[in-house]
Amino acid sequence: MTTRLGSENEFCWMDLKTRDPGGTAALLSKTLGWRFAVDEKDWRKATRISVDGHPIGGVSDLANPVYPPGTPAHIAFYLAVDDIDRRVEAATAHGARLVVPPFDAGDQGRIATLIDPVGAAFSLWQRHHFPGWRFPPNLAGSPHGMVLACDQPDEARHFYEGTTGSPLLCADFIATVGPGASAPRWELVVAVDDLDSVVRAHDDGQASATWPEETGGRVARWSSPEGLSFLVRRKEQ
Incomplete structure (x- = not known):
């Protein structure tokens, strides 16, 4: 399998959605060597995950009222596409169910979330200012x-x-x-x-x-x- 993660038409980002951000960070830091830190450049002061200085993901607290009560812990994965509206149309034509229609994530990009025909959730990402994964090949922990x-x-x-x-x-x-x-x-x-x-x-x-x-x-x-x-x-x- 060729390592091209982060390229267009490949997965490019993840977001850990958890009710225990601190505990999750401690476990993954110990096990995988990931670093968790607040991104001071982000207006939301979001927590970012990095490996050897390379960002690989974000963390969302399910206690935030934006999430419906009872939302289970999960990991959202983002698939980079060229035109999110066109790709959502193609996905639904091929049997996907649209969960969250395309919307702008500030000036970073556009997001949509779907359930594929076999029942797996995934999100589409059309990037503007945020590219997603960018790290050297064969980096441990990446x-x-x-x-x-x-x-x-x-x-x-x-x-x-x-x-x-x-x-x-x-x-x-x-x-x-x-x-x-x-x-x-x-x-x-x-x-x-x-x-x-x-x-x-x-x-x-x-x-x-x-x-x-x-x-x-x-x-x-x-x-x-x-x-x-x-x-x-x-x-x-």
């Missing part, structure tokens, strides 16, 4: 790729290709395994130097690490107590 595990991976792959107009080169679509498979959702693959330390995170009871069958045991799934999860693999040498 996004490495995206995975969507579902019962109809071929349908999902064709949907995203039809929506963006080109294949997602940094995304894998894999079939779920077993009757206990979780609901379809996008997950980020993070490349780390020491995979064993991530797997040991469950020893202190603060997080869990499993080896999902659908990945063939090549990666571990790290999950926070709220259920925020990432797929973690060893960094290529």
